[in-house]
Amino acid sequence: MHVQTLHVAFDDTDSRTGRCTTHLAFKVVEHLKKEEGAKLVDYPLLIRLNPNIPWKTRGNGAVCLRLQVQDAGRVIDHIRQAVEEGSAIGSGANPGVAFLQSDSVPAELQKFSALAMCDVLSRQMAEKVAKAAGVQYSTFGNGQGLVGSLGALGCLLDGDHTYELIAYRKPENCGLPRVVDKERVIKFSADTYPNTFNNYDRNHGRVLITPHGADPVFFGVRGESPEVVASALPALQPLEEELDGWTIFRSNQGTNMHLQNEIRVAGAKAYTAGHVKCRVSGKPYAIEGGHVIFTVEQDDGAEMPAAVYEPTGLAKVAIKLEAGDLIEIGVGVRKGTTKHPKILNVEYLSVLELAPAFDVLNPVCKMCGKRMKSEGRNKGYQCDRCKHRDVNAKKIFVPREREIKTGLYIPTPKAHRHLTKPLQRYGIEKSS
Ligand SMILES: [Zn+2]
Structure with a gap:
C-alpha cells in the first residue's frame, strides 16, 4: 500500500435540532487516526460560506480534511457512512460529502470555492464542477450540501485565516x-x-x-x-x-472573506455579499426598531437603499451621515419583494470622506440686525421688526461641525457573524 493524498469535505450535516458538522469532523478524525493510520497534512478546515443564503443551516459552515491515507477506498467508505449516520437527515439537514484523490486542488474547484463565499450557486453547477475536477461525491436529502462541500474542498485558505x-x-x-x-x-x-x-x-x-x-x-x-x-x-x-x-x-472566520469582491449596485443579485464604495445620496432616517435607512449612489449613478440594523450598534453612527459623504460598506443584498425594493444590509461602515455640512439661515436685517423672514421664493426678505425689505438678500450657509469622524465602524461583537472581521484583526491579517 502506498500513501495517497485524500481531500474530504462535508457540509450541512447539522440541523436546527442540534447536530454539528464540526463534531462529526472531530469524530471522523479520531477514528481515522486510530484505525486507519491517517495523517492530517493541514489542520481541519472550518469554512464559512456566504452567510446570506436563506436555506443555509445555522452557521453555514463546512469542513475540509486534507489527509494522507493508506487505503483511500476504506476511508471514503467510512466517511460516507459517518456522514449519513451522523447527520440529521430528515430533520432539516441535506448533507453533501465530496472526495478528491489528488496531490493538488484543481483551479476550477478553487474558483468555485471563491464564488461560494459571496454568491448563490446551484446544485447543478456544483455537479458540473465536481465532474470536471474529478471529485467523487454523495448527497443526501435534497443534496444542497454539495455546494458547501465543494466550497470547502476548493478552499486552500492561503491568504488571511x-x-x-x-x-x-x-x-x-x-x-x-x-x-x-x-x-x-x-x-x-x-x-x-x-x-x-x-x-x-x-x-x-x-x-x-x-x-x-x-x-x-x-x-x-x-x-x-x-x-x-x-x-x-x-x-x-x-x-x-x-x-x-x-x-x-x-x-476563514473573522476574515471578511465574503466581502472581498465589489458589488455593482446596478444589477446586484439577491443574497450576494461584497463591498460597495458609494456616496450617501439621501439623508438617513430611523424606522421602527431603531434601524436606519439611507440611499446610496455608486459612481455610475445607480442608487439603492441601504439598511443598518439596530442590534449591530452601527445605527447610531449611520444616522449622522449626510448626503454627499463618501463611504465604503460591506453588504449582503436582501431580496426585493412586491412591497420593498432590493436593499443593501450593511455589515460594516467605513466613512472615507465627510461632505461639508451647513446650517441654512435667513439673512440678517441691515438696518436693525434682526433675522429677516422670507417673502417667498425669489421674492427676497423682509424684517419683522423694522419692516426693511431687501430683494437681493440671500440665505446664509453656516458651516456646521460634523458629529462623526472618518474611519471604520464595525458591529458590536454580539452581532458579529462568523465571518465578521473584528476590529482588533485589522492590520494583523495573514498573507499566507
Ligand atoms: Zn430690521
Missing part, C-alpha cells in the same frame, strides 16, 4: 447547562489580547465562547495561532464536567 479550538462534551452532558466562569473568560481574553477574539462582549457583559443549544460544543475559542487557542484548554476547562475532546480548526 484564523484558528478555532472547539471543545466537545460527552454525550451524557449534552443538553445540560454549560457552566463557564465569566471571570476566567475575561482574564483569558485580556491575557491573550489581541491574539484571541470574540470571547467576551464587554458592552453587553456576555460570554461569547459558549453556544446555547443542545449541541455537543462546550466552547469555541478563536484566535491567530494554534498555540494561542490551545492555551484556552488549561485556562477555561470546566471543573464541573469532563470533556470528550477537542479539535483545532483553521478557518
Whole structure:
C-alpha cells in the first residue's frame, strides 16, 4: 500500500435540532487516526460560506480534511457512512460529502470555492464542477450540501485565516447547562489580547465562547495561532464536567472573506455579499426598531437603499451621515419583494470622506440686525421688526461641525457573524 493524498469535505450535516458538522469532523478524525493510520497534512478546515443564503443551516459552515491515507477506498467508505449516520437527515439537514484523490486542488474547484463565499450557486453547477475536477461525491436529502462541500474542498485558505479550538462534551452532558466562569473568560481574553477574539462582549457583559443549544460544543475559542487557542484548554476547562475532546480548526472566520469582491449596485443579485464604495445620496432616517435607512449612489449613478440594523450598534453612527459623504460598506443584498425594493444590509461602515455640512439661515436685517423672514421664493426678505425689505438678500450657509469622524465602524461583537472581521484583526491579517 502506498500513501495517497485524500481531500474530504462535508457540509450541512447539522440541523436546527442540534447536530454539528464540526463534531462529526472531530469524530471522523479520531477514528481515522486510530484505525486507519491517517495523517492530517493541514489542520481541519472550518469554512464559512456566504452567510446570506436563506436555506443555509445555522452557521453555514463546512469542513475540509486534507489527509494522507493508506487505503483511500476504506476511508471514503467510512466517511460516507459517518456522514449519513451522523447527520440529521430528515430533520432539516441535506448533507453533501465530496472526495478528491489528488496531490493538488484543481483551479476550477478553487474558483468555485471563491464564488461560494459571496454568491448563490446551484446544485447543478456544483455537479458540473465536481465532474470536471474529478471529485467523487454523495448527497443526501435534497443534496444542497454539495455546494458547501465543494466550497470547502476548493478552499486552500492561503491568504488571511484564523484558528478555532472547539471543545466537545460527552454525550451524557449534552443538553445540560454549560457552566463557564465569566471571570476566567475575561482574564483569558485580556491575557491573550489581541491574539484571541470574540470571547467576551464587554458592552453587553456576555460570554461569547459558549453556544446555547443542545449541541455537543462546550466552547469555541478563536484566535491567530494554534498555540494561542490551545492555551484556552488549561485556562477555561470546566471543573464541573469532563470533556470528550477537542479539535483545532483553521478557518476563514473573522476574515471578511465574503466581502472581498465589489458589488455593482446596478444589477446586484439577491443574497450576494461584497463591498460597495458609494456616496450617501439621501439623508438617513430611523424606522421602527431603531434601524436606519439611507440611499446610496455608486459612481455610475445607480442608487439603492441601504439598511443598518439596530442590534449591530452601527445605527447610531449611520444616522449622522449626510448626503454627499463618501463611504465604503460591506453588504449582503436582501431580496426585493412586491412591497420593498432590493436593499443593501450593511455589515460594516467605513466613512472615507465627510461632505461639508451647513446650517441654512435667513439673512440678517441691515438696518436693525434682526433675522429677516422670507417673502417667498425669489421674492427676497423682509424684517419683522423694522419692516426693511431687501430683494437681493440671500440665505446664509453656516458651516456646521460634523458629529462623526472618518474611519471604520464595525458591529458590536454580539452581532458579529462568523465571518465578521473584528476590529482588533485589522492590520494583523495573514498573507499566507
Ligand atoms: Zn430690521
